[in-house]
Amino acid sequence: MKRADVVIIGGSAAGPQAAMVATRHYMIDSILVIRREEKVLVPCGIPYIFGTLGSPDKNLMPDTVLGDAELMVDEATGIDRSSQTVSTAGGETIGYKKLVLAIGSRPVVPPIPGAELENVFTVKKDVDYLQQLQQVLAGAQDLVVIGGGFIGVEFADECRKLGLNVTIVELLPHCLQLVCTEDLCARAEEKLREAGIRVITGNAVKSILGDGKVEGVELSDGERLKADVVIIGIGVTPNTELAREAGLEIGELRGIKVDEYMMTTDPNIFAAGDCAEKFSFFTGKPIGLRLASIATAEARIAVTNLFEQRRKNRGAMGVFSTKIGDLAVAVAGLHERAAAEAGFDIITGESAAVDKHPGSMPGAAQLSVRLVFERQSGRLLGGEIWGGSTAAEIANTLAALISQGVTAEDVTFLQVGTHPAFTASPLASQIVNAAERAIARVA
């Protein structure tokens, strides 16, 4: 029987991060990664396969991300907790001292008639499946994307570059509704429309039409849209079957239950990433966020706790960025509405400036920041950044600040390094000015 001190199941985000950190940084020698996929896709790169990159093969993760861990391509089918073994579809039995479940999530398929028709796709992290999607797109004319979250929006934007007629159908009043504040959603929708994408919001797909192959969709209001491809991107659900069958507890939001050390209800089994239950950095309550940034952070926590209790999870914050045409949108922590919904009494501050200086520098673009603070304490709860491409890294500056519980006053003390080719002017730091503005509004 094969044995390893640490067995990691999963190859997408939390799995490789756990393997890399364990082997490179913590010098755990005996590590085996079991994953189903021969080749692993870079998860965030999937929408970009179809326009920018050109093929799934250009979006593969090199196996070097596993550090010095051993790789077994096989499907884990069962866990025997008493003998501490994992069994696989390939007939192997692998002994572990500690097991890390990084088994991810899978796309939600809505209960719509016709969802099983040919040329209806979800966003699976599977090379062959996406190659098939790419082939279908190559011969298609009309694409309907169901779901206007950032996956849906990115797919629509990329597929439009292929010359398809693209329509997004979003149930909520706006695309990106769960991700950012309404005015920013509207700005993103404007960019989509400028690119020639039809954006339908506040409307649902009632059924997918066709005989064998998809031919169209019917909306709640009765409108019918032509479609020879449909892509569904309405969210994911955690993979928990392996854990459930092994008798591990499942959390109230259907992820594998873990404690602050990312330990499941079995002290020899840890879980991290999309499969694991999460709680909010801000409220401590369970939340449904599923992001690579959270998955990798959880993996780093889990790995250090395998043989000693060392790092306590501080909760999921939510930091992400997306690109719609030439508009970057990034969010860290709680945006205005999310903060209000979480019960915080908030105050905001906003500031805009060009992202290079002077504005005559080549490639300069407007960049705006809106910060959200708790009114009483001044604590920074989140921020939205939109405009030029440095929005994503500015979101990471905000995430760093939020992680430390800073106040608006603290933000004003920042010494913001600047350069004509890379940043706003030192007079115009959007983060600093947004904080000053929020302070002035309270005063």
Add this chain to the structure above:
Amino acid sequence: MKRADVVIIGGSAAGPQAAMVATRHYMIDSILVIRREEKVLVPCGIPYIFGTLGSPDKNLMPDTVLGDAELMVDEATGIDRSSQTVSTAGGETIGYKKLVLAIGSRPVVPPIPGAELENVFTVKKDVDYLQQLQQVLAGAQDLVVIGGGFIGVEFADECRKLGLNVTIVELLPHCLQLVCTEDLCARAEEKLREAGIRVITGNAVKSILGDGKVEGVELSDGERLKADVVIIGIGVTPNTELAREAGLEIGELRGIKVDEYMMTTDPNIFAAGDCAEKFSFFTGKPIGLRLASIATAEARIAVTNLFEQRRKNRGAMGVFSTKIGDLAVAVAGLHERAAAEAGFDIITGESAAVDKHPGSMPGAAQLSVRLVFERQSGRLLGGEIWGGSTAAEIANTLAALISQGVTAEDVTFLQVGTHPAFTASPLASQIVNAAERAIARVA
């Protein structure tokens, strides 16, 4: 007699920031800015006038940066502390309740024979002077830049684009020697050489040669270089005459002495920016750093303390970025050697990855991060970032973290938002991996 509640002297960085923050955020109505210059240059943009921008007029600061402050273009020539008035070259007398000195610094001219020759320039923040430099450069063939700090390097890089033969002469063993670690200096020098710039280090200009006009320079080792223009960029010295003549105390590093509230030895007079004495964020000791990021942060502190004591200066950190060819170099806080020189027992961690993901995304470039931690406490002291253009904003993330006194462990908890077009992969966050590596080295 003209009167204002707050009079600010200076129009470059600390002055406008003080005016903007006071009027926009703190609603101080009666503010007058006195500055000498009709038009104000964006200080960091000055080197880019000559190549990228094309003229000083494209590098002007709009007067909107003054917020709602009143502007007087005149030279402040005296302060009468007993009557709380400022007198000007234009014959005005202006009464103040509170005075902010943001009178900046001026280029150091080394005591070299020939420094007074025609076509020897320093880096003055003066439109007419730089226009003259531009005209001279247009007819020149051989440029010698004295000083290989970041101003010298940026000038050399830009002027080379004009087709000049450019030589940098640096006294220290490396260009950028005071700014970053040697290996990074060497990398920058390589970029300069690739661009066709001659880099001479560990050598001094003994004299500037010529009869009326500059014709060349002679180095300490006897070599003579042809030059029809010389640009001197070896540092700045604080402007303190106004303060000195008014009887204000001067600090040990020759800046205007200020307390933690940026108050000078007169409670009605504050100073901020290059003219003010500074202390280190890390050691509390006086330091000679002069940067726009510090100047603007000090201005924000000073302004809030004019009528009540509110913000205490936390010290100058040093956050900056520069560009040499296609190489971005950014530093936050103490780099390896600076930390050692400040007496810290340090440990470092380094990590590199492409700045987009997958690496096949258009425009992807390598980006490296080296972090410096105090060995015992794990406290983050600084970092260097080099490679792709997001280095500058990543330096600001580091600065944010350093400002909060985080440890290497804290850094590993970061949830780093990522996007294929904008950042490294979530598995490859250079900041996080550099911290993990440093932790592993201590363990």
